[in-house]
Amino acid sequence: MTYAFKQEDRIRTVVELVDAAKNFAEKGWFPATSGNLSVKLSGEPLAFAVTASGKDKENLTVHDFLVVDADSKALEPTSLKPSAETLIHAEVYKRVPNAGACLHVHTQYNNLISDLMFERGRVRIQGLELIKALNIWEENAAIEIPIVENWADIPKLAAEIGDVLDPRVPAVLIRNHGITAWGENVFAAKRHLEAFEWMFHNLFLKLTLQGNALAAAAL
Template identity: 55%
Template sequence: MTAPILLEEKQRAFAELREAKTLLAAKGWFPATSGNLSIRVGEFSPEQFTFAITASGKDKSVNTPSDFLLVNEKGQPTEATGLKPSAETLIHCEIYRLTGCGAIYHVHTVFNNLVSELFWEQRSIPVEGVELIKAFNIWDEDAVIHVPILPNYADIPKIAALVPDVLDKRVPGIMLRKHGIYAWGANPFEAKRHLEAFEFLFEYVYRWHLLKK
């Protein structure tokens, strides 16, 4: 059984989420209340863990006292609250369970939507030889990565069930078709770095595809 979450751990996680939310909202990456962010809190085992996550339906360009809540490994609130966790919380649960990562950031952008459709038939987005692949601690010369794409089912548990089949621990991201990227890292700093790298790479891949036509 994991130790209870301390108030200071909760407050630190909420403060880190607020900072990340503010920075990413300024980039326009949360249109129309979309997207969600989470940070793991306290001890971890694949069977039992807790994380702080953005509440559903909130305008992420605005900070309020009710933007975040704590949930367990099943995506259920761990404290009495009137807030609802994001509808996609179960996807976060599955990524935490499989990777033990420290934070997961999910955003909707035009370029990540475009490349998810462009490469849908391949079921992954290829990125070849671009310098920013090194942001994922992949240092091979002319490295090639493939970012997996999952179908954007309305039934979230159906999506979560597919995560183990495509997750590549070398590539810290999964795309939902015409929806958005889930990027994760060992901590909030790394998750942000990975997310920014993915977004740069997606724009590069899309623009390079147009130039080659």
């Protein structure tokens, strides 16, 4: 099987991921070496570069990535091991043909919101300006981000993410775990992730203020 990608393109896109990782690490989005990042190198057949398991994302280098296939198996001899969550990245690339980069981070707000809204099965957000960062431009636009259970069985988790994802809304939440967001390239995926995280923070603050207002009204 032939994988058509140039070495210089691989290095360039991985460097973009390294830069994004440093930015996210500064925000505290990679606690305790959690999270993983990938960029697609070839669509047919699928090949992508993904962060190796257990690496400190704050200090990533281009040497902390390995190239894997659609089954998350390394395509080159390496001592690096992909995270089990690499299967989630593969599922996104299979289900969303124009996805070129995939980012998975664990933050307090995406964990809190995913748990608070889990029984609804999704997080609904409407009317926020940052929805436009997802290339959704309708007036008073509404989006719904699916939430799946945090299954320990990663193949089951990946399959469920594939079943619920909406290509128009480039993210899925995993309850009490994190978010997986994607875009056509690293720049777009980063923009989408930052927009989602801002909207989750905003929603949490709104819910907190509403709760405080109700409590005050009951006094």
